[in-house]
Amino acid sequence: MEFQEVVRRRRMVRNYDPDRPVAAEVRDRILANALRAPSAGFSQGWAFLVLESADERARYWSATADSAEPDPWLADMQRAPLLIVALSHRQAYLDRYAAPDKGWTDKDEARWPVPYWHIDTGFAALLMLLTVVDEGLGACFFGVPPEHIPLLRAAFGVPEEYMPIGTVSIGHRAPDRRSPSLRRGHRPAEDVVHRGHW
Ligand SMILES: Cc1cc2nc3c(=O)[nH]c(=O)nc-3n(C[C@H](O)[C@H](O)[C@H](O)COP(=O)(O)O)c2cc1C
Numbered sequence: 001m002e003f004q005e006v007v008r009r010r011r012m013v014r015n016y017d018p019d020r021p022v023a024a025e026v027r028d029r030i031l032a033n034a035l036r037a038p039s040a041g042f043s044q045g046w047a048f049l050v051l052e053s054a055d056e057r058a059r060y061w062s063a064t065a066d067s068a069e070p071d072p073w074l075a076d077m078q079r080a081p082l083l084i085v086a087l088s089h090r091q092a093y094l095d096r097y098a099a100p101d102k103g104w105t106d107k108d109e110a111r112w113p114v115p116y117w118h119i120d121t122g123f124a125a126l127l128m129l130l131t132v133v134d135e136g137l138g139a140c141f142f143g144v145p146p147e148h149i150p151l152l153r154a155a156f157g158v159p160e161e162y163m164p165i166g167t168v169s170i171g172h173r174a175p176d177r178r179s180p181s182l183r184r185g186h187r188p189a190e191d192v193v194h195r196g197h198w
Pocket of ligand 1 (some may be wrong): 011013140141142143179182
């Protein structure tokens with residue numbers, strides 16, 4: 001697919017055909033492309049928890065969803081045959097920037113203008129979303145509610161150092177409900193782009 005077409009077509013898809021798994025080679029390409037994301041100092045402080053079997057996915061949803069009675073959003077999202085949790089690793093950045101070529105040996109987080117570990121993991125997630133479109137599939141990036149993060153860690157043995165910044169559900173698209181947020185429309189360039197001066 002043309003790159004511009006991938007960007008134009010990308011949207012969050014929130015319902016999937018539960019009977020069509022994501023082919024192994026497609027899953028592997030999605031992950032391989034995530035690993036090509038840029039990262040500060042080439043730290044690559046990220047990790048990806050891949051959940052595919054019915055049991056793994058059921059454990060994800062029971063750890064992260066509020067009630068046994070799914071709302072329409074959850075009922076549709078639970079049909080995704082593939083979930084990839086993207087996790088950022090702050091310590092990898094603090095350690096990387098303490099190396100001689102960077103020299104931030106105090107490992108002080110205040111040196112960082114923003115938490116690049118989250119940003120880089122987000123870049124990787126975007127590459128996954130774009131690869132999914134290129135493969136003709138659908139995906140949605142969504143957050144893990146903070147109060148459920150300990151349960152997610154316990155369910156899958158995720159170390160404390162790793163923070164789930166969000167999950168990407170992936171599968172063959174099924175008709176879904178458009179997010180009401182989309183009524184906001186895309187913000188026009190003249191509102192957000194400042195040329196030469198704010
Ligand atoms: C950081 C982030 C968190 C998001 N969290 C959710 C979420 O929890 N649930 C959801 O349905 N969509 C979530 N979305 C998707 C947004 O609602 C969606 O990107 C936005 O409405 C624009 O729609 P589009 O991506 O289809 O163009 C999230 C997107 C981002 C970037």
